[in-house]
Amino acid sequence: xxxxxxxxxxxxxxxxxxxxxxxxxxxxxxxxxxxxxxxxxxxxxxxxxxxxxxxxxxxxxxxxxxxxxxxxxxxxxxxxxxxxxxxxxxxxxxxxxxxxxxxxxxxxxxxxxxxxxxxxxxxxxxxxxxxxx
Amino acid sequence: xxxxxxxxxxxxxxxxxxxxxxxxxxxxxxxxxxxxxxxxxxxxxxxxxxxxxxxxxxxxxxxxxxxxxxxxxxxxxxxxxxxxxxxxxxxxxxxxxxxxxxxxxxxxxxxxxxxxxxxxxxxxxxxxxxxxxxxxxxxxxxxxxxxxxxxxxxxxxxxxxxxxxxxx
Numbered sequence: 001x002x003x004x005x006x007x008x009x010x011x012x013x014x015x016x017x018x019x020x021x022x023x024x025x026x027x028x029x030x031x032x033x034x035x036x037x038x039x040x041x042x043x044x045x046x047x048x049x050x051x052x053x054x055x056x057x058x059x060x061x062x063x064x065x066x067x068x069x070x071x072x073x074x075x076x077x078x079x080x081x082x083x084x085x086x087x088x089x090x091x092x093x094x095x096x097x098x099x100x101x102x103x104x105x106x107x108x109x110x111x112x113x114x115x116x117x118x119x120x121x122x123x124x125x126x127x128x129x130x131x132x133x
Numbered sequence: 134x135x136x137x138x139x140x141x142x143x144x145x146x147x148x149x150x151x152x153x154x155x156x157x158x159x160x161x162x163x164x165x166x167x168x169x170x171x172x173x174x175x176x177x178x179x180x181x182x183x184x185x186x187x188x189x190x191x192x193x194x195x196x197x198x199x200x201x202x203x204x205x206x207x208x209x210x211x212x213x214x215x216x217x218x219x220x221x222x223x224x225x226x227x228x229x230x231x232x233x234x235x236x237x238x239x240x241x242x243x244x245x246x247x248x249x250x251x252x253x254x255x256x257x258x259x260x261x262x263x264x265x266x267x268x269x270x271x272x273x274x275x276x277x278x279x280x281x282x283x284x285x286x287x288x289x290x291x292x293x294x295x296x297x298x299x300x301x
Contacts, residue, residue: 013195032249032250032251033247033249033250034245034247034248034249034250035245035246035247036244036245036246037244037245037246038244042246045213045250047210047212047213047250047277048212048277049210049211049212049276049277049278050210050276050277050278051276052276076199078201079199079200079201079206080199080200080201081197081198081199081200082198082199082200082205082262083196083197083198084197084198084199085195085196085197086195086196086197086210112212112213112214112215112276112277113210113211113212113213113276113277113278114212114213114277
């Protein structure tokens with residue numbers, strides 16, 4: 001229990017600051033991401049609370065994996081904030097993929113506000129046993 | 134539980150980096166590290182986050198409190214959890230949210246490469262400033278967002294009434 005008391009600070013959402021102009025008035029946030037590696041693939045888990053499956057886009061263009069999660073703003077329009085620890089906004093993040101990833105086989109799924117991406121490694125990168133003649 | 138000991142493997146402190154001996158196996162290890170590090174180049178600033186990893190093991194969800202005509206709305210960001218992992222209770226004007234977020238997606242054979250998300254158990258209590266109807270509190274969970282609606286009691290609503298402004 002002592003460990004819990006030690007750090008009760010809320011981890012801030014990371015807001016993205018870019019020089020580009022955007023056409024949406026909402027703030028943009030960097031989704032917190034875990035990357036896990038297995039022998040066959042890399043797994044990405046991205047936290048996007050409040051984002052519906054329908055409002056997520058994952059694009060791959062010129063080796064850049066672009067992930068966007070759009071938030072539904074309508075439920076918030078009538079509310080008057082009293083105390084806030086987070087703001088709402090869209091999530092966006094980009095990853096540059098190397099040629100070690102088999103880009104044709106990337107899979108994505110969304111559950112409980114977490115986007116899971118499976119990036120399979122190319123066959124040459126996967127461990128294999130070599131036959132002894 | 135020292136979660137960070139379980140999940141974080143700092144590449145900089147791997148034997149290959151620490152040793153100055155140029156053993157063939159060590160240089161091989163270094164080559165592997167280099168290959169793996171080459172998987173990603175992130176535009177969003179992974180490198181700068183790297184030293185915050187320890188903090189990620191403590192989990193305290195972000196909470197927003199807002200108000201509309203009918204009541205108080207409390208929202209908490211709990212991505213990756215579902216309604217079964219969360220306990221909400223209300224007593225003496227205090228709303229308590231409890232839960233635990235576990236690493237259920239990961240298997241033991243996997244190697245954690247980068248961690249930003251938080252795990253662990255948490256407990257947050259919120260003092261609700263106005264009188265609410267405890268029997269009519271509703272909690273819902275969708276897309277990693279917990280929403281609790283606390284309707285204001287009749288008495289509280291009556292207090293907000295329009296005053297007639299008379300001309301003197």
